[in-house]
Amino acid sequence: MRRKRLGRDGPEVSILCLGTMTWGTQTGEAEAHRQIDMALDHGVNFIDTAEMYPTNPVRAATLGRTEDILGDWLTRSGRRGEVVIATKVTGSGNKEIHDGAPITPARIEAAVDASLRRLRTDVIDIYQLHWPNRGSYHFRQNWNFDPSGLERSAALAHMDEVLQTLRRLVGAGKIRHFGLSNETAWGMAQWIARAEATGGPRPVSVQNEYSLLCRLFDTDMAELSLAETVPLLAYSPLAAGLLTGKYAGDVIPEGSRRDANPTLNGRTTPRVWEAISAYFAVAAEHRMDPVQMALAFVAERPFTGSVILGASRIEHLERALGAAELDLTEAARTDIAAVHKAHPLPF
Numbered sequence: 001m002r003r004k005r006l007g008r009d010g011p012e013v014s015i016l017c018l019g020t021m022t023w024g025t026q027t028g029e030a031e032a033h034r035q036i037d038m039a040l041d042h043g044v045n046f047i048d049t050a051e052m053y054p055t056n057p058v059r060a061a062t063l064g065r066t067e068d069i070l071g072d073w074l075t076r077s078g079r080r081g082e083v084v085i086a087t088k089v090t091g092s093g094n095k096e097i098h099d100g101a102p103i104t105p106a107r108i109e110a111a112v113d114a115s116l117r118r119l120r121t122d123v124i125d126i127y128q129l130h131w132p133n134r135g136s137y138h139f140r141q142n143w144n145f146d147p148s149g150l151e152r153s154a155a156l157a158h159m160d161e162v163l164q165t166l167r168r169l170v171g172a173g174k175i176r177h178f179g180l181s182n183e184t185a186w187g188m189a190q191w192i193a194r195a196e197a198t199g200g201p202r203p204v205s206v207q208n209e210y211s212l213l214c215r216l217f218d219t220d221m222a223e224l225s226l227a228e229t230v231p232l233l234a235y236s237p238l239a240a241g242l243l244t245g246k247y248a249g250d251v252i253p254e255g256s257r258r259d260a261n262p263t264l265n266g267r268t269t270p271r272v273w274e275a276i277s278a279y280f281a282v283a284a285e286h287r288m289d290p291v292q293m294a295l296a297f298v299a300e301r302p303f304t305g306s307v308i309l310g311a312s313r314i315e316h317l318e319r320a321l322g323a324a325e326l327d328l329t330e331a332a333r334t335d336i337a338a339v340h341k342a343h344p345l346p347f
Contacts, residue, residue: 001043001324006305007204008229010177011084011125013046015299016324017233018317019310020047024054024065026257026312033073035317040082042321048207048233048308050088050130051111052097056260060096067118075120086126086205086233087115088181093131102133103158105165112174127166128179128207133158138182138209140266140347142216147186155187159194166201179233181207185220192228203230205305210234212243212279212294212336213272213346222303231305234298239347240264242276243294244316257312267347275343282339286332295323297336 003012018039023032036047052058053066067087074080089111092102101107115124134155137145169175178201180188188206195202206225210217210232217225217232225232238244241257242264250273252258262268283290298307311317328336 003045004231004305006126006179006231007177007202010204013084013306014044014324015304015306016042016044016295016321017046017048017086017306017308018044019235019308020049020066020070021053021055021310022257022312023069024062025056025260026054026255029069029072031314032069033076034314035311036070036073036077038314038317039321040079042324044321045082046084046086046306048086048235050090050128051115052088052090052094052130056257058094058096063097064114064118067115071118071120080121084125085119085121086128086179086207087119087124088128088130091129091131092133093135103129103162105161108162108165108169112169116174123173124175126177126179126205127169127175128181128205129162130181132180132183132187134187136182136184136187137216156190156194159191160198163191163195163198163201167199170201177201177204179203179205179207180230181233183208185224188221188224188230189228192230205233206230207233207235207308209236210298210301210304211237211239212297212340213239213267213275215340215344217303222301225303232301232303233306233308234301234304235308237295237298237307237309238291238320240267242267242272243279244291245276245280248273248276269347271343272346275339275346278339278343279336282332282335285335286329288326288332289319289322291319292323292326293328293332295320296326296328299323300328 001014003014005012049066090097092100166178180203183206191203280290283293309320
């Protein structure tokens with residue numbers, strides 16, 4: 001499986017990354033360990049997790065359970081050196097995790113130590129800020145995004161103190177690199193500028209949503225990502241399962257993510273079904289598995305560093321991993337572009 005370097009000095013990671021947010025709720029530990037083994041057998045060397053996982057639902061009682069499951073595998077397998085591990089500090093906005101506490105130096109210090117204990121490792125390869133304190137336009141917040149309350153001086157001062165903390169953690173050998181998540185173009189630009197002004201660390205990646213159905217990254221963020229060498233780690237590349245076809249006809253299979261989250265965080269709109277059908281028609285026309293087509297599209301974007309795959313069942317993961325072998329034809333790209341123009345913002 002091909003690999004790409006993250007940032008200017010970050011690790012080389014597989015173009016497909018194993019996501020973990022179902023581990024501990026929809027996916028049991030034994031199944032999660034099978035997923036890791038299968039992913040590594042297919043050439044994946046990158047695993048993404050977070051202190052707030054598992055999700056669906058997020059609960060204070062399960063905080064860190066996913067990291068524990070990964071830590072068990074690392075201990076049993078002895079294969080820590082074969083994987084790049086990324087995790088995240090949550091930040092404000094989710095009352096179930098540390099009462100919605102914002103990201104602060106003290107919060108980062110405590111969260112890093114807790115993640116290291118759960119993962120049973122000495123170092124985290126990429127430590128990410130899950131949500132910016134000042135808010136963002138992700139998870140359908142773009143429809144009513146209002147940045148007018150931004151206090152620029154306070155935001156920049158926060159960045160400087162966080163970078164100082166991260167620099168100290170790098171020096172202590174607890175983390176190797178720093179990444180962003182759910183960021184905006186202004187926020188990402190300022191993190192880079194402040195890192196360069198204060199001596200870093202400079203972000204090596206930005207983890208935002210991106211799929212055939214969610215292409216907010218395609219303009220300013222794409223330019224910034226390429227110009228500044230901060231690649232995208234694309235989450236929800238199958239739009240929370242919508243692009244698998246399992247919800248076609250607006251159904252809710254028992255035990256599925258939609259069973260726990262009927263709107264899939266605002267993705268199930270009246271407009272989305274026609275868009276999905278149009279993309280499935282493209283896949284059929286070009287004799288491609290629609291899941292693999294959707295993933296291959298994200299993987300080949302010039303700004304993509306890795307595509308984060310999540311699966312509740314091993315057979316779903318095996319299907320998705322086949323995307324690494326798929327190269328889209330120019331004709332398929334043309335047809336995908338036509339569907340995007342006809343259905344630009346389906347949710």
